[in-house]
Amino acid sequence: MSVFPDKVLYPPNNPIGDLVRTLVPAPFSDVLNGGLAIFSLLALASLTPVVLIWLERKVAAHFQARLGPMRVGWHGTLQPVADGIKLMFKEILKPEGADTFLFFLAPILPATASFLVLTVLPFDHHLQVTDLNAGVLFVIAASGLSIFGVLLAGWSSNNKYSLLGGIRAGAQMISFEISLALLMLLIVLLSGTASLRGIVLAQQGTILDWWIFKFPLFGLVAFILFLISSTAELNRGPFDIVEAESELTGGFTTEYSGISFAMFFFAEFVNMFVAAALATTLFLGGFLAPQMGWGMLDRLLDAVPGFVWFFAKTYGVIFIYMWFRWTFPRLRVDQLMVFEWKVLLPMHLFLLAVAGFFITMEWIPL
Amino acid sequence: MTNYAIIGFALFLGALFVGGAIIASRLLAFSTPHSRRKVQAYECAVDPMGDARIQFKVDYYLFALLFLIFDIESLFLFPCATIFRSVLAGLQANISSMVIVAELVFFLLILLTGLVYAWRKGVLVWEKSV
Numbered sequence: 001m002s003v004f005p006d007k008v009l010y011p012p013n014n015p016i017g018d019l020v021r022t023l024v025p026a027p028f029s030d031v032l033n034g035g036l037a038i039f040s041l042l043a044l045a046s047l048t049p050v051v052l053i054w055l056e057r058k059v060a061a062h063f064q065a066r067l068g069p070m071r072v073g074w075h076g077t078l079q080p081v082a083d084g085i086k087l088m089f090k091e092i093l094k095p096e097g098a099d100t101f102l103f104f105l106a107p108i109l110p111a112t113a114s115f116l117v118l119t120v121l122p123f124d125h126h127l128q129v130t131d132l133n134a135g136v137l138f139v140i141a142a143s144g145l146s147i148f149g150v151l152l153a154g155w156s157s158n159n160k161y162s163l164l165g166g167i168r169a170g171a172q173m174i175s176f177e178i179s180l181a182l183l184m185l186l187i188v189l190l191s192g193t194a195s196l197r198g199i200v201l202a203q204q205g206t207i208l209d210w211w212i213f214k215f216p217l218f219g220l221v222a223f224i225l226f227l228i229s230s231t232a233e234l235n236r237g238p239f240d241i242v243e244a245e246s247e248l249t250g251g252f253t254t255e256y257s258g259i260s261f262a263m264f265f266f267a268e269f270v271n272m273f274v275a276a277a278l279a280t281t282l283f284l285g286g287f288l289a290p291q292m293g294w295g296m297l298d299r300l301l302d303a304v305p306g307f308v309w310f311f312a313k314t315y316g317v318i319f320i321y322m323w324f325r326w327t328f329p330r331l332r333v334d335q336l337m338v339f340e341w342k343v344l345l346p347m348h349l350f351l352l353a354v355a356g357f358f359i360t361m362e363w364i365p366l
Numbered sequence: 367m368t369n370y371a372i373i374g375f376a377l378f379l380g381a382l383f384v385g386g387a388i389i390a391s392r393l394l395a396f397s398t399p400h401s402r403r404k405v406q407a408y409e410c411a412v413d414p415m416g417d418a419r420i421q422f423k424v425d426y427y428l429f430a431l432l433f434l435i436f437d438i439e440s441l442f443l444f445p446c447a448t449i450f451r452s453v454l455a456g457l458q459a460n461i462s463s464m465v466i467v468a469e470l471v472f473f474l475l476i477l478l479t480g481l482v483y484a485w486r487k488g489v490l491v492w493e494k495s496v
Contacts, residue, residue, distance in 0.1 A: 031375075038376045042383055091395050092388075096405040097418070108384045115380040119373055129376065130369045137444060138373075158418045159407040171426045174433040181440045185447050192451030194444065254408055259391035263384060334492030337429065341481070341490045345436070349478055352443075353471045359451060360467040366451070 014126075037129045038119070045115045049269035053080040055315075056322060063326040090258035095158055098255070102156035107260045109149030110267035116142045117274045122197045124287045124306035135196040136184045139278065140177070143233075146267060147173045150252055153264070157255040165251030168333060169235060169242040175340045179229035182348035186222055187211055187282045189355050190364065200286035202366055206293045210285040215364060218354055223283045225344060225351075227320060230275040232336065234268070237325035241333050276317035277310070284313045428489050439477050446470065 016036065021029045054069070054077055061068025069076025094103055117139055119129040132138050147170055154166010188194050190211060191202035203210045212223045232239040243251040250256075253264050280286055287306030291298045331339070358364050398404075407414045450470070454463055484490060 034372050034375055035379070038372075038379050041376070042379065088387075088391050089395055090391075091397050092392065093405065095407045096402075097407065104388070108381065108388070111384045112377065112380045115383075116373070116377055119376045130372050132369050132373075134444075137441075155419075157407070160409065160414075160418050160420055163418060163420065164422065167422055167426050171429050174437075175429060178433060178436045178440065181437065185440060185443055188444065189447035189450055192448065194448050249408070249410070258395055259388050263388070266384075337492055338490065341432070342485065345481060346478065349474045353474050356450065356467045356470040360454060360463045 034129075041118050041129060042115070045118060045270050046266075048273045049266050050080045050084070052269040052272060052318065053083070053265075055318070059319065059322040060326060063323075084262065087258055087262040092258040092260050093255070095255045097158040099156040099158075102152045103255075104260070106149050106153035106156060107256065107263035107267075109152070110146035111149075111263045111270075113142050113145035113149070114267045114270040114274060116145075118270070120196055121274070121277050122200055122281065122286055123310050127287075127307055128197060131195055131197045133193075133195050136188055136194045136199075139196075139274075140181050140184065143271070143274070144177060146271065147177075149264075149267070153256070154252040157252070159255050161248045161250065161254045162252050165242055165248045165254065168248075169252055172235065172239065172242060172336060173233055175337060176229045176232040179225070179340065179344050179348060180233055182345075182352065183222055183226045183229065184278075184282065186348070186351055186355055189352065189359070190215060192366065196281055196286075200281055200288060203285045203288060205291070207285075207290045210283065210288075212283040215355065215358065218351055218358075219283070221347075222351055223279070225347065226279055226283065227317070227324075229344065230279065231321060231324055232340070234272055234275055234321070236272070236321060238328035238330050239336060240325075240330060241336060272318060272321060273314065276314045276321065279317045280310060280313040284317075286310060286313075425489075425492060432484055432489065435480060436477070439480075443473065446473070 017033050020032050020036070023029075024032055057079070058068045058076070069079040072078040072082050094100060120132055120135045120138055122128040122131070150169045150173065151166050154162045154164075154169070157163070157166075187199060191199045193199060193202065203214070208214065210219075212219045215222070235242045242248075243253075248254075253261055256264060287310040289298075289301040289304060289306070289309055291301055355364075407418060409415070450466070454466060457463055457466070
């Protein structure tokens with residue numbers, strides 16, 4: 001018996017996995033293969049912030065008719081790498097009166113939690129570290145861990161800005177966590193499965209079978225609500241009251257420097273990727289090609305590997321997040337809370353009831 | 367169970383990666399002698415006033431309580447949502463499918479009642495004294 005389930009770890013034609021299994025005896029080859037899978041995810045997780053920081057700065061610059069970073073590398077592509085190296089060599093300062101253990105623990109939690117969610121994402125038909133039958137629940141649980149990091153960072157820094165920023169961030173993140181949970185619940189209800197791969201496979205067919213279109217009109221509403229809630233969950237503009245510079249200087253990261261600060265940024269950008277990947281998986285058909293129902297074109301689109309579609313859709317959603325940030329003005333803290341509890345929450349409950357009714361009337365067959 | 371074994375493995379390697387980066391930085395980073403000013407809490411260059419663990423609005427705590435209620439109730443809905451389709455598919459002829467959806471809507475109404483109660487009690491108003 002293998003230590004890890006066979007079908008998910010090794011795709012049908014995985015030369016590396018086969019090679020490892022011929023070279024190493026049975027139980028160790030499984031552990032080695034599992035390790036290789038996780039290391040490739042770690043590589044993805046460390047490259048994602050590099051790409052996203054460059055994109056963020058470039059997109060922001062071009063929205064404001066500037067050029068953005070241009071000096072390091074071609075069009076500033078190496079700028080995030082240079083920043084990372086700089087942060088690596090910076091001194092980590094612990095402010096006077098800070099709780100040493102919690103102060104150093106705080107940046108580790110969100111960074112690890114954001115990486116953990118990547119293990120259940122289906123990047124392609126057979127490109128997934130593990131396919132949990134409660135994948136959606138795992139995503140909610142793992143992403144919930146990063147709230148601890150934020151609260152601990154705010155409390156342990158012994159700084160008023162950090163404390164207020166941390167508590168604001170905590171309140172905002174838990175509020176919008178409910179929104180996200182209920183929207184994921186909606187898709188679980190529609191798909192009849194809580195495994196992320198199962199949800200993608202429930203959207204097979206043409207582009208009209210994706211949940212954004214297949215659940216007529218309400219699917220589009222749910223997708224927009226998901227974008228709003230995840231933007232707030234990520235503490236990004238226009239919901240970035242957590243880091244409102246004019247009020248709280250740096251929010252909960254005020255006292256952090258060097259690599260500890262970099263870890264918060266790492267978590268933030270990996271979380272952004274994860275949120276966009278979830279929007280893709282739940283609403284936009286994940287790794288499925290956008291088939292139109294025209295024979296020739298469909299075969300052409302199908303020839304493109306699934307992970308290309310997955311990353312194209314994910315980066316499309318990420319662009320929308322960046323677009324949001326430079327389009328809408330920042331909300332006040334009371335407006336944000338009222339918006340979540342009095343507008344979004346009743347809407348989600350209504351959407352769930354409508355979905356239940358539609359399924360019972362057999363208007364949305366699988 | 368084996369599915370969760372690899373997630374535990376990923377948790378271990380992920381924490382090792384992050385912790386390793388921090389330890390590597392501690393070994394690499396330059397350090398200058400600590401002065402009183404250097405380790406002082408940052409308060410826009412003014413000497414910090416009093417303790418940093420100040421009082422904050424109790425509303426944050428109330429929202430945390432509300433979150434707890436709604437999160438657990440949405441958790442209860444997850445098994446229901448997962449088997450909703452299969453229950454409908456395996457339904458006996460003498461039970462109306464409307465009973466099943468009515469049960470779902472009934473639970474959602476209980477959730478909504480809790481929200482309306484909190485709303486009427488004024489928990490959802492951020493600025494009470496103004």
